[in-house]
Amino acid sequence: MGRSGKKRNFGNKKKGHISGERANYKKFEELRRDNDSFRKYYKAQKLVSEEEFPEFMETMRVVLPTNFRITGSRQQAIDIREQIMTEFVPYLKEISIEGEKIEPPHPLEWYPNNFGWQFQIPRIALKKSEQLSKFHSFLVTETEVGNISRQEAVSMVPPLFLDVQPSHYVLDMCAAPGSKTAQLIEALHAGVEPGKNPSGLVVANDADYKRACMLVHQVNRLNSPSIVVTNHSGERFPNIYRGEAQGRNREIVQFDRILCDVPCSGDGTTRKNVRVWEKWRPDDAHSLNPVQTKIVQRAAYLLKTGGRLVYSTCSLNPIENEAVVAHILDHFEGALQLVDVSDQLPALKRRPGLATWKVMTRDGELHDSPQSAMLSTMSRSQRRHFDSFFPLSAERMKELHIERCMRIYSHLQNTGGFFVAVFEKVAPISVDEKKKAAAKAAEEHKRFEERLKALNEAKEQSGASSAAAAAAGNGMDEDEDEDEDEDDNTSKRPAEQEDVVGADIDAKRTKVDLAGSDDENDEGEGADSTDAASEAMAPYMPNSPREDPALPENPFLFLDASIGELKKILEFYGIKQSMSRNGFLSRMENNSYRSVYYVSDSVRELMVLAGQRLRVVNTGIRVFNRNCVKDAGCPFRLVCEGTPQLLPHLSDRFVVDVPFGDLCVLLEQVNPLLTSLSDESRSRIGDVPVSSSVVIRYDPAAHASDKEQPFTRLTATLAIPCWRGHASLSVHMDKNQLCSLIHRVLGKSIDRNAVGGMQLANNNKTQTQDQDQDHEQEQDNNKKQQQNAAD
């Protein structure tokens, strides 16, 4: 409250879209939002025309608007979008700050389905404004719950160009804190039927363990069983083998899509990170370029032929961008190509990649070529990579279509600065890949030769005019023969091409290929996974799971669903056979476990194949938690985040459909007595064993004519995990989830900080255990608190 008297600066609407920030402009100018070297360097690069340059620079000093993205399952996302449109936009339209009406949030015109949003009020102002506190609170709660991701607009771009499909194996090389990973997971699950999991997966990796843990928090909100969080240097991401790791038939697991959102100088983020101005040095990029290049090189080896790789940075520096892209393309000599994506996201304003640029040394000298910079002040190690800082020849840059890279500048659409390049791998590059492609080509060639020989023999026997008869002699009719030939040609052409390109690369490549070297990546990355690989889908318990002293948590172990506690849990909750038994796993502590997690079949297979090679930080979703209730029929209860995964497979006995009135009772009251529910619901819940979990489900479509339901915007089915006590029910959700639900169902905004009582009542273990004992008195107290909060 002490701060509320401070003057707010975001009401000035002097110039359209950046009105709020412009009012802050003076304040930030005082913080010296400028840097002479930066200005000199970027002016010399001719990123924009002379006339445009002042606007380019000025916008980079202005604080960013607030951006966010609606996430989660499709139907839920639609509900949230409608809530913003029908509730918050009209409400914010009426708000004036310092006598001026504010501009309400609007969808980003280039983001699909109106799921990306921009609000001109900067984030910090939004946080401090009392008038906007309702909307701020909504954003905070929904972000916690996972329905909204607060993400810079340009940061939403790279995953869109990856075009992830549910069957894809996706690798996010530098993933933390994970806003783009969240987009990749959403794309993986898009269109997948409820109760099914995508056949693909996402591996989210980061070299920094602490940041990888931030990633866990981010991805956990999305409740996906198809995610593995790992902790490796991108340039040393380990090979995972199908088949014998050391044998001839081994095959490296490759990915259909790889995102390399690499560490960078971040000089496109000056609107968010003011410190970039004072810290920026011309040679920052010089030490980043080599590691950026190595990460993409490694990614290229891990990418399937035909797969797509997106390279991105939040830097404007061509040394971190076009230089990396051009030298990578040159290095792989045709095996990687830039994709022309000019027809995708047409409303996104962007500029083409640069074909020429200059390199600035620490002392501020600008150089056009390595020769002119030979005597510069660069360090020895930087000079080692010197050539790769400069553009290739003009002809080569043209051949490589460097203009297909995308540069996004702040002033184009009121965003931060960003760089994106989309690659496709059109030919194999590693020794293993080439061997495989060559073997395939040889086999097809052999088949072709045999067929040709048979055809010629037939021709010789029956004369030149009876090719049709020859075909018939081969047991095919004419049409079949044509089809077969066509198939042969189409399948052969790429294989031949692969072989030629592969051989070509082999002959021509002279550079040392560190990133793809099997030796380097095999070294120290764990033992063989031969046995594990051969029993990929069998119940599996590795004898010596990776115990990594650097990782504070115990390793994950797969659980055998046909024995022990897991068997009892599955029997108790009547988990149907439609749920694969292969995906249950846990982190053991003294031969016991507190939680059971679940992963998709594809994740299981990958983890089993990887054996000890992968440094797994986290994976899957928690589905069951041990409870300590003495008289419980099952020692484990359902967990909120795992409920959507379990729901389609749960015995009908544990799923109770309720009408809107009962849903309201559940949300309005704390631990409502069963007697306060309708007769039908009470009778259904009566069938559920006492002291166990039960899912209360409300399907708006089934109650469309229900007059009690006041909010038409609710369309997604709600499944609320509850605890069934002797005489009452209690919701098993955390505070934020409950607030979000109450807001959507009852239309009541709740101050998150005022629901302590509610949280205690609904999410406290001790209370769950003893909830029936002091039920009435407790209910009275908590009810008062909840009502106060809700009102």
Ligand SMILES: C[S@@+](CC[C@H](N)C(=O)[O-])C[C@H]1O[C@@H](n2cnc3c(N)ncnc32)[C@H](O)[C@@H]1O
């Ligand atoms: C630009 S950030 C990634 C942002 C992330 N993609 C997102 O959207 O939230 C770069 C990340 O790369 C990680 N990193 C740095 N060096 C790395 C390396 N050699 N391999 C993999 N990750 C690395 C950093 O820890 C950092 O989290």
